[in-house]
Amino acid sequence: MQLYKSQPLKIHNSLSGSKELFEPLNEGHVGMYVCGPTVYSNVHLGNCRTFLSFDMIFRYLRHLGYKVRYVRNITDAGHLEDDADEGEDKIAKKARLEQIEPMEVVQRYTVDFHNILQKFNILPPSIEPTATGHIIEQIEIIKEILENGFAYEANGSVYFDVVKFNKSHAYGKLSGRKLEDMIANTRDLTAQDEKRNPQDFALWKRAEPQHIMRWPSPWGDGFPGWHLECTAMSTKYLGKTFDIHGGGMDLKFPHHECEIAQAEASYGKSPVNYWLHANMLTLNGKKMAKSTGNNILPNEIFTGENNIFSKPFSPAVVRFFMMQAHYSSILDLSESALLASEKGYHRLMEAMEALEWLNTSSSSDFDVAAWRQKCYDAMNDDFNTPILIAHLFEAVKQINLIKERKSDITQEDKELLQASMQAFVYDLLGLEGKTAGGAADSNKLDGVMELLISLRNEARANRDFATSDRIRDQLAALGIQLKDGKEGTSFSVSG
């Protein structure tokens, strides 16, 4: 039996504002679309949090036994610097500044994006479509919206008529906005542009003669509006209505609102059953922004080459740190918070290793089955990874007690505990074990360490503490820590 049949999952739907039982359109299958990055610069850490959150969600859905089609796009055209008429495409701008082809910009930062995500152990999506690869699909949607009367052409550009749409549909239902309020609060009154209303957004933009990124269309050469690609690609690969749409909180308005409007205006159906929004990451209590210097790139954390933290942190530690907060809460990144997570992460990983060597008894002091269900309950409650991790540490405590022979576990329970811990820690949270080095090297290290540990223990038996402490201290200086326990001495390598 599939796990999802016995583990009812509730998720917070941004559209309704409440937790709902998750029921996919087609039993056993889930279609999920997540807005990917615009590849005009290095992916920054806040982006990573969103993709990390949805990676965890993807992993859990798969774990529950769903066949998941996970689509995450790459925006490589159409994303404008601002909404004004002279707004420049972000990628075209970067290309102009660096005097390279736009596709060189796209390639460079797509590679960077994949690179970083791989370091975080983020699984690749099922399909990763690009905006430029779906120009035809986007043009087709514009035609439909025009035919349905919810868009108008002006000087070779096509705009979505928000005001007209709002007369028969609810524009703003996702973000809780009212069009009247938005019109009343329009700041920029100077807009003497092609748009009938400031709230209208571009479906197709005319390309100026100097614009390099251009495609032919029924309205002349141009390029698609940013919001349109997601509608085109989600429809193509997941259908007109699909299960889950995710993205960062900042995309809720206007981007996701526009997606709903486009879908409803072209084929008359609300496109998404469950909207999920991952919350922002702040740095030292403030929004991350390049302009203020309150910003850090993932690689700068991994290498330690930055002015914000005193030491490097591994991708796994950063991932663990993020999993300790709920995806829908704002999370603040700081040195002390990372240090705390790093210690906790190591404790968890050492328990994972200790678990393999645990002695078993004829009885158990730990109700593994009940514990396991509590872990599932946490995940089933809108992917509550902080609670899951709290439960994992309960298991850590038990493992250490059993290791110390202060508690017992049966072989059967041990196997269940091992399987569960591996599923939660590695498969769901996506944390990696410590087998980073090559197997051959690690075998050699084990041999050397065995020798040093036995030499030290001989010295200790002879009360030659000068020698034994020399071994211990010099190993410590190399980053290898010795741990004396009831079962003898073990070691761990910090990295």
Place this chain on the structure above:
RNA sequence: GGCAUCGUGGCCGAGUGGCUAGGCACAGCUCUGCAAAAGCUUGUACAGCGGUUCGAAUCCGCUCGAUGCCUCCA
């Protein structure tokens, strides 16, 4: 200015009407040649004010503060 979210013990961070979150730090103890590691024990916190209630961190109102969006942003 508008909309939204939030304000939890030294720090991070769950919890949403009555019962222990968890991690890190700190302290005591056990273990140890001494340490480290590991274990055990200890912390009654919920921005402020008022209200509803037998009972509120949890519901309502106000005040203060923070963050996000409203213009490109995950």
